[in-house]
Structures are given as C-alpha cells and as structure tokens.
Amino acid sequence: MGEEDMNERYMPLAATIVVFLAIYAFGAAAYNNFLSTLVFGDLLTDNAFVIIAAIGATFVILSGGIDLSVGSMIGFVSVAMAALDAQGWHPLLSALLLVSFGAVFGGAMGALIDACDIQPFILTLAAMFLLRGLCFVITLDSLPINHPFVAAFSDWRIPLPGDGRLSASALLMLAALAAGIVLAHFTRFGANVYAIGGDRNSARLMGAPIRRTMIQVYGLGGFYGALAGVAYAFYTGSGYPLAAVGVELDAIAAVVLGGTLLTGGVGYVAGTLFGGLIQGTIQTLITFDGRLTSWWTKIVIGALLFFFITAQRSIMRSTALMRHPA
C-alpha cells in the first residue's frame, strides 16, 4: 500500500525476470531474427516438457524436499505410451492412465518419505532407478507412436502475429502452469506446502496436516512428471528408454533459477516458467551463434546457477527471512 521498499519475498522472482529479460535483450541485440514470435513460440514449445516437470518439482522443493525420479518418469511414460500404442490404445486413454499412475506413484513416495522418515533424496533416487529400469523391461529400442492423433497434436497450432505459432505442447504447458499457480497460491494445500517448507515442526504445531500434504506434494510431482512424459511423447512421436536422462536436474535448475529456495518455503510457481525459459534462451542463443557446441549451454547455466544461489543467500541474510525466534 504505497510502500517505498518492495516486499522482500518478491525479490528472487524479480531477479529471475530481470535476468531473463537481460538475456533475451542480449539475443535481440546480437541477432537479427531473434526478436520474433517464431523464436519465442519455439522457445515455449521446445521447453514445454521440462517446464511442466519443473512445475511439479517446484511444489516438492517448496515443501523442503527433492524429487530425482522426474527424468525417469518422463522416459517411462514415453515408452509406456509407445507400447500401449502398439497394443492399439488411443493416446489420450493411455495418457490418462499414465498420468494417474504418476500421481499414485508420487503419492506413494510421499507417504513413504513421511511415514518412514526417509530422506527424499534417497527415496526418489531409488524411484529413479526403478522407473528407468522398467523402461528397459518394456523395450530396449526406440518405439514409434503411430496413432494419427499424435501427428495431429504436433501439427495443431494457434498462429501468432508475425510468423510465430503457439503449439499444443506450449498450450498444455501454459495450462499446467496456470493450474500450478492456483494450487500454490490460492488453496490451503498450497499454503501448507509453504508452511511445511518454511518450518516443518512449526507447521505441525500450527495444525497443518503433514502426512496428507506430503502425499499430495509428491503425488503432484509425479502427476506433473507423467504429464511431462506425455508432452514429451507427443512432441517426439516416440518412446525411448533413455529419453530425458538428467531432466530431473534440468527441472531442479529451472526451479532454482526461478527464485525458489532449495531449503523450501520461499518461491513462486511463475518463477519456474522464467527459470525454464532462461535455460531455453541460452540454448537458443548458442544455436544462433553456431560456433559453440550445445554443451556450452550447460556451462553457462552452471555459472548462472552458482551466481543465483550465492545472490539468494545474501538476499536471505539481509532480509532475515530465515531468522527464527530464539
């Protein structure tokens, strides 16, 4: 209400948006065709599945946990989609089944983490190996998805002004993002996630349902992971057992670049979109440049991540967000 200084909780998000705009402005200044709806539309499409997975990871990280099983979940879902396609299933039906599987699988992880007091890192690592192994049980090779619906899905698009277009993948991602924002910021579930991530013990004493929320958080993570797998399968039109290896780490990087604290309790779902787009934009820039290999993307993202976590740390120190009554 007419305050001079900004609420400190918005600072990490603001920093993310500033970095994204700076990188984008750099691209626009350096390359002729960079500032176009075509490039932007493709940016959304190409990064859709990573961002979808990262939205789920945002909830998990906000709660103070971590989910390493996301990449394997994407791989597993894409392979299962292809296998069910070979059995004559309609892709929408198998998508529905697999997304439900993802939610239940994630929920089971959440229940185990809370009930047995297991480190989320190690449990989701186990889940990562389990799901990746299951991919190879289904097939050792890449399987095509031949159903005409998949081709129709990837051809369908809304034209944007200029020569750009908004693909179905991008729309799916934006819808997932909108749902994530509403869940995080306008439901009691979301409020409890922030509370548990902020201070689990206090949240319990304040009457927040810990067990239920943990199941829901990891269930949501699994749901978004499986949804990312569906987007990936539609995007590539195939299932491949080695698909999306390491994407869980890209997702975590997107969350952190998006201004969410790894220790939990602080961050915004919308930030994750920008975190994902920052990674995508750096990739695009390096493609535009043409002289560097795509591995330079990783190097730049590594440097940015390092910069971000140190900057966040000092913001946190100065505003005492982490301070606790003695």
Add this chain to the structure above:
Amino acid sequence: MQTAKVELIGISKNFPGVVALDNVDIAFQPGEVHALLGENGAGKSTLIKIMTGALSRDAGAVLINGKPVELDSPAAAQAVGIGAVYQEVNLIPSLSVAANLTLERQPRRFGFISWRKAAEDARVALKRLDVSIDVERPLGSYSLAIQHLVAIARALREDTQVLVLDEPTASLDAREVERLFAILRDLKARGLAIVFITHFLDQVYQIADRITVLRNGRRVGAGPTSALPQVELVSLMLGHELQAVEERRPPAEAKAEGEPVLSVKELGAKRVMAPFDLELRAGDVLGLAGLLGSGRTETAKLVFGASAADSGAIRVDGKPVSIRSPRQAIRLGIGFCPEDRKREGLMLELTVRENIILALQTKRGWLRLLSAAEQEKIASDMIRALGIATPDADKPVGQLSGGNQQKVILARWLVSNPRVLILDEPTRGIDVGAHAEIVALIRRLCAEGMALLVASSELDEIVAFSTRVAVLRDRRKVAEISGAKIERDDIVQAIAAP
C-alpha cells in the same frame, strides 16, 4: 471457589531412559496467571506439550470444566480452547504475517483462499493486541518482540480459554516485557487462564497469581504467589533429593593446596557471561550453583573452549595457555561431560567400548591407534570400576539407562586421566541409586587429587561434594563460599539476594 477450566490429573510421561513426568496434578483457573516453574528437564515443556496436544501422555487425564477430553493433536487442543506459544518453534518466518495468522483457517471463496479477506482477519486478530503492522510482509522481517505478539495473536481465538506461553520474555527487552504484561493483564481481566513459563523470578512476582514448581517430573510445590516467598521458591526449585547420600563432607581443605592446576582470570563473553575468576587446585571440587539461565553451563563451556570467550586469560599449572577449542582443552588435560549427554556427549549408536576410548584416542592422536585388545581391557576395567550395568562392552550406549550412560561419559574422561574434569549436571535425569553413586564417585576422584568443576541445579548435591561453591546469578558470578560455610541456606540466600 470457581470451577477449574482446565485440570490435568495424574499426568505421566516416559521417554526412553527418562521419566519426564511422574503423576503430576495441576489446575488452571480462569482469570489467573499461573506460573509454571522448574529447572531444565523438570518437565515443564513436556507438560504443556501434552496439554496442547503436541505430545501424547502415558497416563492421566485432562478435564475441561470437569469433563475429560482427548487431546491427540494441536488442532484438537485448539478446538477445545487451549492455545499455545511454544518457546523455540512457534511460527514460520518465511511466510507473511497474514499467512502465519490464518494457516489452516484461511477464509475461502468458492474453495479458493481470499488473501484480501485473510489479511483483514489478520489485522483484526492483531488489533486485539494493539499491534498494527503490514501483514503482507514476511514474519521474519519483524523484530522478535513483534513475532512473539503475532504468535500470541495466533494462539488467541474467539473461544480461547487457556493461553500457554513458554518463556515468552526470554528474548524481549524491559519495555517489550512491560507491553506483553499489559496485554496479559488485559486477557486475564477477560477471564482467560494464562499459563506462564519463565525462569525470571522477578517476572513471576510481577504477574503471576499462582505458582506450580516442577522438579524432575514431579510437582514439588504449588500455591498462591503471595504464599511463596522468593527464598522458599528457589529452595523448592533446587530440590531436596539427596537422602541416599549421607551428609558427609569431603575431607575439608585436606588436599586442596599448592599451585592452582587451572586458573581463570576475567574470562567472559559478551551477552553470555560477565567476566569471572576461578581457581582449581588438585583435590578441589568447585560447585557452580545458580538457577536456570544464571550461566552455569555457559561458565563450563567457556572454560572448556566449547564456546568462544572474548576476554580473559587461562593458566594451566601457572603457564598461560590459549583454549579456543575443546580439542586444545583435551590436550591440556581438561575433560568435560556436557549437560545434554544425548545430544552433546554420547554417540548413542556406538558401543560402550567405542564411547569410552574416544577421548583417550583423541588425546593420543589418530596415528597411534589403540589396539583391539587394549580397547577391550580399558573398557572392561572401567565397566568394573564404575559398576556400569551392561552385559558387555559392545552394547550400543543408547540402550543403557540414563545413569549408566552418565557413567560411560565419566569413564571416557577417566581413561584419558585428566587433571581437570568439568561436569555439567552429572545427575540430570538419572534414578536415585545411580545419583548417589555418581556423587560418591565425584568425592572419590577428588580424594585421588583430581580437580573438578561441577555445575548442578541440585543444591543438596552441591553441598555434599563441593569444597568451594561459586554462586551465579543472571550470568554473573556473585559469590564464592568455601569451607565450613557451605550450607544450603547460605547458597539460597546468595542466589535469591536482590
């Protein structure tokens, strides 16, 4: 006589190896401030956690207006009108004030939270305490005093009957305390029962109408504040539990002569402990007496290098030394048994043998490892010498009783043959028999020429083994009593003196 709003009857609670509460009765009357007092480990926190649904009880009943209620969760306690502000954890600093005040009771429209309405609710709740702040900002950006008031505002609902405050004034300055007390008096006038836990005795006399004193999980005293003068209160808090040891003094001034083994000059740390002097000779037992928060543990830790001093000098055998870490202290022949043996002293998963050889190994350095046979011999010698009740040396320490765990820590230091041994609350949470054995052991070590510094909240114990007593109050050494003058009453007077 009014009906008690909340009565706790025969409450008992056991933790592994410790009796936290033993058949405690207490009743909280409406319109009264009830001070709950006791030393660390007396059971205050356990009692209020049971009454606020954060812990389950092993036995007993909670009655509200005479009717038994089940309090199996914090939410259940809130539902029957019991609100609490806990000491260490209360709210979530990263969330906004409004989110903290409305967690799990946010106003919703069509299933979605209305943050505008939530902020309004928050402002109304704070208004009741005369606090007016921007509720959108994170709680952590406000001072601790404001954070405390927000916590109280959360605990206070329209239907709150009992408000429990655990050490609410520990981090407040005098002006903030006055403000809090004004609020408490106002709430009291509205008919609330207020349970006030503190270690500041002057505050008890300022605000409390009634006092209950807990000691080692038992109720040792209760009554209206006017009927309990401060000296009697201190005496109650410091306990009378040493019947098992006969009133025999150590051979007074027999051995404690010659050069001091350890001498401390003007040692202190800002906000922790005012500079103090201590001298320990071979055969000395210097008791550290004082109430909770007087600086007993702080003194012990400063001498041992476990917390950093910012002034003062330490001499060992007359030579100036620098002790900046426990490691240096151990190498100089100083041993330390901490107050919280589970958290700071023992490796509960390691075996009795491994725990016993730990300090000796540290002293020797890791290049000169003790052989398995040596370890075995040292451990079994100690188990025999101290009478540690364990089937063998390879049992994990976590499975022993409290008294035996304490003996394992003592054994650890004894095998490294220290010149100075610092014990912080060596008899905390152990049963009466083991208690007497530990006291006898302290006397024996003293007779063998060791110098000991022993902090204890039990006056009778201090009187029984000390050759000299340093009295602490408000983080300051206020007196030193020696020789024949060591009497319980003198120490109580020194502690309670204004």
